[in-house]
Amino acid sequence: MYPILIDIQQLSVLVVGGGKIATRKVCGLVEAGAKPTVIAPNFSEALHTANKNGTVLLRERSFQYGDTAGFQVIFICTDNAAVNRAVLNETTPRQLVNDTTNQHNSNFFNMALIKENDFAIALTTNGKNPRKTKQLKEKIRSLLKRITLE
CATH class of the missing domain: 3.30.160 (Double Stranded RNA Binding Domain)
Structure with a gap:
């Protein structure tokens, strides 16, 4: 691994999941200037608040094939192994992927x-x-x- 800092404001970011880990990731992303898209059937109260404030875009539904297209950075933050595999199966080597449930599936880590x-x-x-x-x-x-x- 090679440590770097990224201007996340310039990148399109997807977070799959709406619970505790996803919320923590989204809060850090927003603080760094990103406006992530978050896909999940349910969201934490903090994510609903961030959506009302216009700092995130929520898609209240299950992950669907094709959802990773167009995103440069993807965080997998669900406790559903099938969903996590589905996300991984459609990512490309040109996308930065962080699977919070299995770091072996990640090509970058947060510090x-x-x-x-x-x-x-x-x-x-x-x-x-x-x-x-x-x-x-x-x-x-x-x-x-x-x-x-x-």
């Missing part, structure tokens, strides 16, 4: 990000142990609070 006023620290276990990454992120955040940065 945990600690943002301060004028810098950011990104952490990763290369998709192998997100829980460990989260723990390390909290320890570093706690350490930063104790030291004075000029």
